[in-house]
Structure formats: structure tokens, C-alpha cells
Amino acid sequence: METPITGRRLDRLPKAHLHLHFTGSMRHSTLVELARERGVHLPQALVTEWPPKLRATDERGWFRFQRLYDVARSVLREPEDMYRLLREAAEDEREAGSGWLEIQVDPSGYAALFDGLTATLELVLDAARAAERATGVGVGIMVAANRTRHPLDARALARLARQYAGRGVVSFGLNNDERRGRAREFEAAFRIARRAGLLSTPHGGELQGPLSIRECLDELEADRVGHGVRAIEDPYLVERIATQEVTLEICPTSNVGLGVFNELAHVPLRRLFEAGAPIALGTDDPLLFGPRLVEQYRIAREVFGFTDPELAELARMSIRGAGAPDSLKKELLSGVDAWLAADPEPARPRG
Known part of the structure; x- marks a missing residue:
């Protein structure tokens, strides 16, 4: 829970969370507890040195990041672990003031444990519904393909996502290292997903530059782009993103953690916002x-230096870009207006 220094409380600002990976949403305390129960040895970077020092702008750094991620995934072995992860993720969203969570998962990473792709996705969807009931936070699933695997695998996932469109799956994504799989190679999978009415939400413009984003727009007809921060290197691309109203899912602490930018002040959040993205x-x-x-x-x-009206607009943008039901979007947008209409709380020190 936030203790604000000035302005309105940010944990009371209604918002949507559109860029959160399934395993990566796990609470650190849950990771440590499950690892102990399952007999999984965690590297010190995930225990006493947490959060780990990362830098993924070179192959060795990305390999270390991926290795830590895989170790974390290995503690999720039972169906109840999946239920717990989604319930706790939704609880964290509720504490943050988020009314909608769109969490991305590649069922392939868990299929061997839970009887195949279809059974895994059904388990995740049932866990999402249970999390919704427990917390009141809407939860939508983004089925995400791995760009380091063959495009035929992505097509299989797109066909699976199509089966559950309108039943909890709201979007289709593409993640992992941009340097090892171009967006254009996955056009057929995204065509399947778009025809099913799913939002197109690939990663782009994080470890690679504007070309990666243009391919997401041209080949995958992206509604949103995961990260997309390096669009700032091409003013014409930024103008196109603003004109086409393609939402950029910007993750400042991740950008610094992976070495995309050396410090938070270098993330082009303000510049992209002022350009209308x-x-x-x-x-x-x-x-x-x-x-x-x-x-x-x-x-x-x-x-x-975002003012409260600007922060409210960031929240509105997140809601408009979500795969949430229109009725929930309307409710959340009204909540943003109410937040902004309320008087700021008196400043007090953090504690």
C-alpha cells in the first residue's frame, strides 16, 4: 500500500495492467516458499541477492536472465501452484488499484506437467476465474508464443487460443529475445488469432530498434506493442503509433533492469507521451x-514529473488498450474521473 509524498494516492487510481508475464508475476516470498517445499535449489540471485542484477543486451546476459526465469518456473509443479500464483497476482493488482489484469502465458512451458497444451490452458483459465471471484479484479489471458521456437509452434498456440476466444483468452502475444526471431516470421499465427477476434499484442522495440516495431505493425497488425520504447529512435514511427492509436506497454524498471537504458531518467516515457503515443x-x-x-x-x-491529470490519462490509456469487457472499461474510466475530481490527500512522509 502506498504512502504518498504529494498528490492523490496512486494505489487508488483505477488502472489496467497489460504487461505481466505469468511466472514473472510470482511473489518473491512465494518463490522461496515453493522452492523449499519442492526441494528446488535457488541461486543466490533469487534469494539473498534478490532482486538480481541483470543486463540482457548481450547474449550472455540474456542467457542468465532466461536461466533465472526457468529456475523460477520449475517450482510451479502442481495445479494448486497455478491457482495460488494467479490469486496472488490478482491480490497484488487489487492493492495497486488495478481493475483489470491481462497476464501472458505460453502454455508450452507447462504442458509436460499438466497433460498437454489444452489442459494447461484450461487450468490457467480456471485459475483466472477463481482469482476473479476471490479479488474482484478482472483477469484476461494472453496466450503468448515464443519467438525463439519454430513459427509452426506459434500457429498451434494461435489455434488453441482461437478455441477459447471469448472464454477468457483475450489476446495473442509474441515474446522472448527479438534478436532470435523476427515478427514477420509469425504472421500466419497472428492472422489466425486476429480472425478469432483476439487482440494482437507482440513484443517489439526492446532489444531491437524501430524495424522490430514496424514489423509488428505491418506484418502482425499489432493493437499493442510490448515495450516499444525504441520507437523513439524514429520520429515518423512515433507519429504513426500515435495516429493508429497503438498502445505501447512500457515497463520502466524492466528497461533499466535489462540494460535497455542505463537509468530510469533515460527511458523515453515523457517524450513518447508528449508525442501522443x-x-x-x-x-x-x-x-x-x-x-x-x-x-x-x-x-x-x-x-x-507527471502531474495527476497526466497520470490519470496514463491510466485511461491502459484501460482503453485492454482486452477487458466494455462494461468494465466504462466503470474503470469513470473511476479515473472520480479519482481526479477528488482533493489530493495531505502530504506526509513515506513510512
Whole structure:
């Protein structure tokens, strides 16, 4: 729960969280507890040195990041672990003021444990529904393909996602290292997903530059782009993103944690916002980077000087870009207006 220094409380600002990976959403305390119960040895970077020092702009750094992620995934072995992860993720969203969580999962990573792709996705969807009932936070699933695997695998996932469109699956994504799989190679999978009415939400413009984003727009007809921060290197691309109202899922602490930018002040959040690009703040993998959603809004306020009206607009952008039902979007947008209409609380020191 936030103790604000100035302005309205950010944990009371209704918002949507659109960029959160399934395993990466796990609480650090849950990771440590499950590892102990399952007999999984955790490296010190996930225990006493948490959050780990990461840098993924070179192959060795990305391999270390991926290795830590795989170790974390290995503690999720039972169906109840999946239920717990989603319930706790939704609880964290509720504490952050988020009314909608769109969490991305590649069922392939768990299929061997839970009787195949279909059974795994059904388990995740049932866990999402249970989390909704327990917390009141809407939870949508993004089925995400891995760009380091063959495009035929992505097509299989797109066909699976199509079966559950309108039944909890709301979007289709593409993640992992951009340097090892171009967006254009996955056009057929995204065509399947778009025809099913799913939002197109690939990663792009994080470890690679504007070309990666243009391929997401041209080949995958992206509704949102995961990260997309390096669009700032091409003013014409930024103008196109603003004109087409493609939402950029910007994750400031992740960008610094992976070495995309050396410090928070270098993330082009303010510049993209002022250029008219729709932005949804996200956390990416708080299990590895530490800060959660409210902290991203605090960074916007304290590092980039966003005023409360501007923070409210960031929240509106996240809601508009979500795959949530229209009725929930309307409710959340009304809540943003109410937040902004309320008087700021008196300043008090953090504690």
C-alpha cells in the first residue's frame, strides 16, 4: 500500500495492467516458499541477492536472465501452484488499484506437467476465474508464443487460443529475445488469432530498434506493442503509433533492469507521451525486477514529473488498450474521473 509524498494516492487510481508475464508475476516470498517445499535449489540471485542484477543486451546476459526465469518456473509443479500464483497476482493488482489484469502465458512451458497444451490452458483459465471471484479484479489471458521456437509452434498456440476466444483468452502475444526471431516470421499465427477476434499484442522495440516495431505493425497488425520504447529512435514511427492509436506497454524498471537504458531518467516515457503515443505502464517480471505496478506510476510522477491529470490519462490509456469487457472499461474510466475530481490527500512522509 502506498504512502504518498504529494498528490492523490496512486494505489487508488483505477488502472489496467497489460504487461505481466505469468511466472514473472510470482511473489518473491512465494518463490522461496515453493522452492523449499519442492526441494528446488535457488541461486543466490533469487534469494539473498534478490532482486538480481541483470543486463540482457548481450547474449550472455540474456542467457542468465532466461536461466533465472526457468529456475523460477520449475517450482510451479502442481495445479494448486497455478491457482495460488494467479490469486496472488490478482491480490497484488487489487492493492495497486488495478481493475483489470491481462497476464501472458505460453502454455508450452507447462504442458509436460499438466497433460498437454489444452489442459494447461484450461487450468490457467480456471485459475483466472477463481482469482476473479476471490479479488474482484478482472483477469484476461494472453496466450503468448515464443519467438525463439519454430513459427509452426506459434500457429498451434494461435489455434488453441482461437478455441477459447471469448472464454477468457483475450489476446495473442509474441515474446522472448527479438534478436532470435523476427515478427514477420509469425504472421500466419497472428492472422489466425486476429480472425478469432483476439487482440494482437507482440513484443517489439526492446532489444531491437524501430524495424522490430514496424514489423509488428505491418506484418502482425499489432493493437499493442510490448515495450516499444525504441520507437523513439524514429520520429515518423512515433507519429504513426500515435495516429493508429497503438498502445505501447512500457515497463520502466524492466528497461533499466535489462540494460535497455542505463537509468530510469533515460527511458523515453515523457517524450513518447508528449508525442501522443498511447501508453500502458507495466511491470514485465516483478519477480526478477522487484517493483510492481504502483511503483511504475510513482516513477512517472517522481522521475518524469507527471502531474495527476497526466497520470490519470496514463491510466485511461491502459484501460482503453485492454482486452477487458466494455462494461468494465466504462466503470474503470469513470473511476479515473472520480479519482481526479477528488482533493489530493495531505502530504506526509513515506513510512
